[in-house]
Structures are given as structure tokens and as C-alpha cells.
Amino acid sequence: MRLFPRLFAVCGLAALSLAPALALPVAAQLPGEASTVKEGLEIGVSSNEIAITSDFRGADLTIFGAIANADELLLAIGQYDVVVTLEGPRDYATVRKKERVLGIWMNTESMTFQQVPESYSIASTRQIDDLEQGPSFNSVGVGLEHLPLDPVGYIRNSGVISEFRDSYRRLKLGSGLYQRDTSGVRFVSSSLFRASLRLPANIPDGQHMVRAYLFKSGALISQRETPLRVVKTGLEQAISDAAHNRPFAYGFLCVLIAVVTGWGASLIFRKD
Amino acid sequence: MTVYLPIAELSVNILIILGMGAAVGFLSGMFGVGGGFLITPLLIFYNIPPVVAVATGANQVVASSISGAITHFRRGTLDMKLGSVLLVGGLAGATVGVWIFSWLRRLGQLDLFISILYVVLLGTIGALMLQESLRAMRKAKQNQQLPLRRPGQHNWVHRLPLKMRFKKSKIYLSAIPVVGLGFCIGILTSIMGVGGGFIMVPAMIYLLRIPTSVVVGTSLFQIIFVTAYTTMVQAVTNYSVDIVLATILMVAGVIGAQYGVRVGQKLRGEQLRALLGLLVLAVGLRLAVGLVVTPDDIYSVAVGGLSY
Structure with missing residues (x-):
């Protein structure tokens, strides 16, 4: 039996548009070895x-x-x-x-x-x-x-x-x-x-x-x-990466947002 | 409408988070508290991991304390020198606190420890508040004058060495209890995600005999820096500050607080304190129930890190 294996590789990921099919090269088989060759x-x-x-x-x-x-x-x-x-x-x-x-x-x-x-x-x-x-x-x-x-x-x-x-x-x-x-x-x-x-x-x-x-x-x-x-x-992943790879800058940004929010509120709602 | 929290790693309903922030902001404006001790348990009830809830709670308190501190600074009811001495203790306490936090996390006992601390603290504070306000209400009904609970006599605190003069507070006080108080509050800030005003204010008034007029402003001043520092340290050591969650909470919180202040001015003090006491007790009770109710699964899995 001589089978020529053709390889299809399809990555059917719903979220992505993917290349339909791909043929890969296959190792050549020596003739006469068909009966003893391993699967x-x-x-x-x-x-x-x-x-x-x-x-x-x-x-x-x-x-x-x-x-x-x-x-x-x-x-x-x-x-x-x-x-x-x-x-x-x-x-x-x-x-x-x-x-x-x-x-x-x-x-x-x-x-x-x-x-x-x-x-x-x-x-x-x-x-x-x-x-x-x-x-x-x-x-x-x-x-x-x-x-x-x-x-x-x-x-x-x-x-x-x-x-x-x-x-x-x-x-x-x-x-x-x-x-x-x-x-x-x-x-x-x-x-x-x-x-x-x-x-x-x-x-x-x-x-x-x-x-x-x-x-x-x-x-x-x-x-x-x-x-x-x-x-x-995506943005969420970028945030997560920043938190783990640049924790100092990330922490500073968190504090800065808090300062701006708190300060901003006291400016906007200032009762004078 | 859902939003994905990148650090908590779960999707939440943005309206619920906004509502939570606004409600706690409203209450914090109404009662003049930071709100950290309410926001952190609420986040835990909403399935935010306690690690993230605590770190993010500390970040949120930065925003809610700043506007209050600015107001007190303008009015001149903020003692910078006293605040700075408190801050020395606070920063040291927060450093130790984050270290304890990471250690408990490695042991797998952090969630339990946070819950127990909250139950004890909220239970005690809530009960004291309720008792005190009920007594005041009863007295008011009988048209009695409340005895002023500020006897001029000095206690053991005032016999300690290393005395410093705090001009704005018009007080001559040892630095040791001030640093010590800051230290304890700093630990609470990093483990519980609270500013600690609800403990610091009574301690300053009753223990250190600091004039009531400067107490709130000065404690807020200290809280800003300790919570900001805690946010930084938590971000660096535990990567547990969720910037998306914090931003939503902060924006909703500062707006809610403005309305809370207006409503708070119309209500009577004792009723207000009784209400807050009840609320604090309810939150503590809900956490206590969580500790004793049989969990759905007695096993849990945590990925990463070595824990021997």
C-alpha cells in the first residue's frame, strides 16, 4: 500500500480569518520499504x-x-x-x-x-x-x-x-x-x-x-x-502587561489618576 | 454593559461598579469618612479577589481624601507638622503591612485574615457608634445637656519623652504615640485597603487629646500620602492595583460625595451616626456569615509562585 499523505492544516478559529489550507512537504519514502516502514x-x-x-x-x-x-x-x-x-x-x-x-x-x-x-x-x-x-x-x-x-x-x-x-x-x-x-x-x-x-x-x-x-x-x-x-x-492586555512589566510607572499612573480626580472634584464642586 | 478588569481578570457590570462607587462616595460625603472600609468589603462581595480589592481600595481612598484635605487646608484646619510626624509612622507601617500582606498571600491565609480583620474592626466600630448615638438620641429626647467628653486631665500618653510643639494644634506632645498611631494605621491601610480615618480620628481626639478642629484635616493629609504610597508598593510587589476598577470607583465616588455632603448637612448628627453604625455592622455581619457558611468547594487552586 502506498499512500501519499497530504497534509491539511486548518486553524479554524472563529475569531480570526485564516489561511484556508496549507500543504506541507512530506518525507520521501524509499520504494520497496512499504511493507516494513513504520506508520x-x-x-x-x-x-x-x-x-x-x-x-x-x-x-x-x-x-x-x-x-x-x-x-x-x-x-x-x-x-x-x-x-x-x-x-x-x-x-x-x-x-x-x-x-x-x-x-x-x-x-x-x-x-x-x-x-x-x-x-x-x-x-x-x-x-x-x-x-x-x-x-x-x-x-x-x-x-x-x-x-x-x-x-x-x-x-x-x-x-x-x-x-x-x-x-x-x-x-x-x-x-x-x-x-x-x-x-x-x-x-x-x-x-x-x-x-x-x-x-x-x-x-x-x-x-x-x-x-x-x-x-x-x-x-x-x-x-x-x-x-x-x-x-x-487589546487595551486590557496592554494594561495588564504594563502592571507586570513596568510596575513603578503603572503604580505612579494609578496615584496620578487619583490625585487628578480628587483635585478636579474639589475644583469643579468648589463652593465659594 | 460589561467591562473587563485587566488585573482582577474578570468581567463586571460597569453600572454596578459605578453604583457602588457613587453609593460609597455618597455615604463618605454624608458621614465625612474615606469610604475605604466600605468599598473593599463591597468589592469582595462582588467576587473581586480580596488581593485586588484591598490594593484598589487604597488607590480609591487617595482620590476621596484629596478633595477633603484641600478644603481643610484652605480653612487652615490642617496641621502640617503633626501630619508629617504621623506620616513617618504611616509609611513605616504601610511598608511592614505590605510585607505581612505578601507573606499571608504566600501562606494562602490572606483572604481569611482580611475577612477576620474586617469583621472584628467593623463589628467593634459599628457597635460603638450605634451605642454612642443611641445614648445621645435618648439624652436629646430628655432635653439633657451632653457631658463634654474631653476632660483636661493628662493621661499616660503625655508623660512620654521626645516632646514636640505643634503650633497649629496648640499642643505640646511626645512624638512617640503620634508615630506609633501612624504606624498602626499604616499597617491597616496596606492590609485592609482603608485610609483608617475612622480609627485615627477617635484615637487622636480621645487618646492624644488633639483639638477636634485640626483632627480631620490632619488625618486626611496623612491618609493621602500613606494610601498613595501603599498603592505604589502594592503595584510593585503584588501587581494587584486594578487601574480600570479604581478609575470607575474614583469618578463615581467623588461625584457621589458631593451629594452626600449636601444631604449630610440636613440630617441630625446622632441619627447620622446611628445610621452609619447600622451600616457598618451590617457589612461586618455579612463578612462574618461568609466565614462560617460551608463553602461550595473546600478546595481551591492558585497558579504560580512557590508556597512551601
Whole structure:
């Protein structure tokens, strides 16, 4: 079987007008190797930067990809599975737990996880749990349940780690920053697939990473990644940037506005 | 009509914020208070993160104090020297306060601490105000003359060393309690986002025996600089001053205050104080309820920063 993988990469972001399609060069295959060659995976995004305005209410990101050298028989019986993820920039995250102390609810326990993605969207051909057969999911950290959540520092009672991990995932899913769509990847032809990832309204800006994984009978056989830069634009973002990058000037401006407002009011409403 | 607050990172209804600013401005004009101790809890009730509410509240107080201070300066009821000594303590207190603020934030106990401080402070002040005004109303009904609560006798404060002469206030007083008072108010400014006039004014009158005529103007003078300084320090250390929120609140506040002053002049003092006392108690009670009611989710997530 000789398949010429054609790559379509469409970034179907509602808020943006995008280039319709993009064909990427494909590694040439040597003739005669068709039977032994490994399956390959290719993906692409039409743009590696997304500008989001402050009235952004969330959108769908569509990524097209193709499986090269797929065994048609295995493809027909659904032995290939594709998982596409979009990972946000990584940072520390602290989960805190409240308890009633002397009648008042206060944070008593906390756990900080190392370098976890601020946002995470996953789309797959099937339920990840159904897919899971080997240790490969854990080793590559695909899926919300397998995202490495390593606590910082020494945890005396290791029994609570899973409790905090579960709470972290639940809170992140609740806030929309973590999303999963078990039917988000669909085959549009025998080897061409389309993945829809949800970009939440509160998507953090910074370097995101689109990753695609190809599983054959539950085992990871190929993996691709491409960066995606999310840049927030607009006045609100400019203010937020100024507050963080030029805090002195920003603070001075805040005080100046207050002085002008207060002084102005006493001039306008002066009763003489 | 919504507006996005870039630092609080949420969309709010601009009319609600305007109304909040105008209402607090009206009350602050009516009662002659800065309004920080009302605006910060109101912002917290409206789901603004307490970190942002406190820092932005301090910024708003700058605007509301300035027009008052200018009026007192023109009338000559502002003691610059006394104000400057208070300010020395205030700036030191605000510095320590912001340090405590950041430390509590790292510990994850900031929100709780702010709420408890407000409950204690608003509860005490509200109860005292209400009690005092009710007593005055009862006395007024019986046509009795109120005893003047300013005995000329000196207390322990006046035996302290480092005495200074404050010409405008016509008082000879040790600098230690003045700096100390400024210091305590400075801490409150940076942790609670208040000017602290509602504590400073009674303390100056009853504790330091400073003539009532210069007390309000002088405290306002100190409040302007301490809140301005706190705004700067909060902006630099916690990045938590929301300029959009502050501007809306300030503009609505100074306009509301003008009408508040006019209404306040028509009402009687005791009734006014009883009303304010009730209001302060209600805000404190609402915060107290928030502390004991079981939260929707006992877990919370904070991104960034290390907290061991």
C-alpha cells in the first residue's frame, strides 16, 4: 500500500480569518520499504501564532493531520487511535483545602504541583480509558488522568496526594481551562483526520504546544508536536502587561489618576 | 454593559461598579469618612479577589481624601507638622503591612485574615457608634445637656519623652504615640485597603487629646500620602492595583460625595451616626456569615509562585 499523505492544516478559529489550507512537504519514502516502514504521523497548524482580543469568548481550534503508511486492514477495524492535545504554558499550581477551625473555614492543607500546564485540552478518537491498555499512557503523560502531577517538597502523608490531584483536575475542568472531548478527533478519509480542540475563554497567553499521538492497538507508535503562540491583544492586555512589566510607572499612573480626580472634584464642586 | 478588569481578570457590570462607587462616595460625603472600609468589603462581595480589592481600595481612598484635605487646608484646619510626624509612622507601617500582606498571600491565609480583620474592626466600630448615638438620641429626647467628653486631665500618653510643639494644634506632645498611631494605621491601610480615618480620628481626639478642629484635616493629609504610597508598593510587589476598577470607583465616588455632603448637612448628627453604625455592622455581619457558611468547594487552586 502506498499512500501519499497530504497534509491539511486548518486553524479554524472563529475569531480570526485564516489561511484556508496549507500543504506541507512530506518525507520521501524509499520504494520497496512499504511493507516494513513504520506508520508516521503528520500534523500542521496554518499559523503558529494566535492573537486573541479581550472580548474573546472561547473558540475551536481545528488541526488536520494524516497517518502515513497506515495498514488499511487495521485502519478499517479501528486499531489506530489518534489523540491530540493542546498544552498551555507550565507553572507551579497550589491546591489548598479548607477545614472548619473553631467554626471558621480556613485553608489548612496545601500541595504545590511542579510545572503543570495552565491549560490543557484533549481530543481523541475514543475514550482514553478504553484506549488504555499498556503503560504507554503514563509514560508519555497523555490525558488528564496521566498528566504528571508531582508535588513539591516532602509530603508526610502520601495518601492525600491522590486526593489533591483529583481536586486539581476537577477544579481545572470546572474552570474550563482543562477540557476533554472524547470524540474530538474524526477521520475524514481513510487516513486523514481532523481534531477539534476547544480554546477556553480564559486561555492563558504564552507558548502553547499542540501534540498529536498515534496509537496502534493501544501502543504509542508515533508522536508529533508543533508550537502555538497565544498572544493577547487589546487595551486590557496592554494594561495588564504594563502592571507586570513596568510596575513603578503603572503604580505612579494609578496615584496620578487619583490625585487628578480628587483635585478636579474639589475644583469643579468648589463652593465659594 | 460589561467591562473587563485587566488585573482582577474578570468581567463586571460597569453600572454596578459605578453604583457602588457613587453609593460609597455618597455615604463618605454624608458621614465625612474615606469610604475605604466600605468599598473593599463591597468589592469582595462582588467576587473581586480580596488581593485586588484591598490594593484598589487604597488607590480609591487617595482620590476621596484629596478633595477633603484641600478644603481643610484652605480653612487652615490642617496641621502640617503633626501630619508629617504621623506620616513617618504611616509609611513605616504601610511598608511592614505590605510585607505581612505578601507573606499571608504566600501562606494562602490572606483572604481569611482580611475577612477576620474586617469583621472584628467593623463589628467593634459599628457597635460603638450605634451605642454612642443611641445614648445621645435618648439624652436629646430628655432635653439633657451632653457631658463634654474631653476632660483636661493628662493621661499616660503625655508623660512620654521626645516632646514636640505643634503650633497649629496648640499642643505640646511626645512624638512617640503620634508615630506609633501612624504606624498602626499604616499597617491597616496596606492590609485592609482603608485610609483608617475612622480609627485615627477617635484615637487622636480621645487618646492624644488633639483639638477636634485640626483632627480631620490632619488625618486626611496623612491618609493621602500613606494610601498613595501603599498603592505604589502594592503595584510593585503584588501587581494587584486594578487601574480600570479604581478609575470607575474614583469618578463615581467623588461625584457621589458631593451629594452626600449636601444631604449630610440636613440630617441630625446622632441619627447620622446611628445610621452609619447600622451600616457598618451590617457589612461586618455579612463578612462574618461568609466565614462560617460551608463553602461550595473546600478546595481551591492558585497558579504560580512557590508556597512551601
